[in-house]
Amino acid sequence: MTLEILTSDALPVKHGFFTRKGGASSGVFAGLNCGQGSTDQSEIVAINRTRVAEAMGVLPEHLVGVHQVHSATAVTVDAPLTEKPRADALVTRTPGIALSVLTADCQPVLFADAQAGVIGAAHAGWRGALDGVLDATIDAMEALGARRDHINAVIGPAISQRAYEVGPEFLDSFMAEDPEYARYFINGNGDRMLFDLPGFGLNRLRAAGVGHAEWTRHCTFSDPDRFYSYRRTTHAKEADYGRLIAAISL
Known part of the structure; x- marks a missing residue:
């Protein structure tokens, strides 16, 4: 099966949000699981990552990522990494390097200033987005x-918001930062709320002054054929889950 790669006209450089289609993994990981931290077979994950590197037009070792820890740390990359730093975003101006992040409900965010020849990639879950990644x-x-x-x-x-149910303590974390963040929550069942993670991400990007920000409007939870989802796996009481990859290069 061929890879399925979602792209945006807003990013005029080589990039892709890869779905789970076209990979070598099986079982609960079926498809293009690129998570080296998963319990999937490491050699199968390596095959999947090689397929991504080929699609991006780089050598496998030039598909670089970080050890994601839900932080607000961004690192600058100018050569393939021998060890993964603990961070959640990467930037570069070096051609031939593909920056990548892994997600399974969190936001993968790709950045490009095509005029300056500078790109970035960020893993932005609720904690990282709130803290400023x-x-x-x-x-x-x-x-x-x-x-x-x-x-x-x-x-x-x-x-998406319709699938992201959270408790009152979660809401409190956002209200403590800015009461205006209440706009990203709507009422759910009982004391539950529904949180708009992509809406919050777009707000942070626009508040930061970027020239353009958008969401592809694909919900990971709601489309199991195309996307891995940590929350869907948790609800199904499955042992583990795959990780989607997003990548960008000059």
Whole structure:
């Protein structure tokens, strides 16, 4: 099966939000599981990642990522990494390197200032987005010569509001930062709320002053044939879940 790669006209560089289609994994990981931290067979994950690298036109070792920890840390990359730093975003101005992030409900966000030749990729779950990982990515891109008003940012497949039920403590975390964030919550059952993660991500990107921000409007939870979902796996009481990959290169 061929790979399915979602793209956006807003990013005029090589990029892709890869769905789970076209991979070598089986069982609960069936498809293009690129998560080296999953319990999937490491050699199968390596095959999947090689397929992604080929689709991006880079060597497998030039498909770089980080050890994601739900932080607000962005790192600058100018060569293939020998060890993965603990961070949740990467930026570069070096051609031939594909920046990548892994997700399974969190937001994969790809950035490009095509004029300056600077790109970025961020893993933005609720904690990272609230703590400022998107802002940190933009700051790191500016340090390489990008202009924030020239940066286009695209949020890929992520969990949508209708599927993202949270409790009152979750709401409290956002209200403590800014009472205006209440707009990203609607009432659910009982004391439950439904949180708009992509809407919040778009707000943070636009508040940071990027030239353009959009969401591809794909919900990971609601489309099991195309996307992995941590929350869907949890509801189904499955042992583990695959990780989607998003990548961008100059």
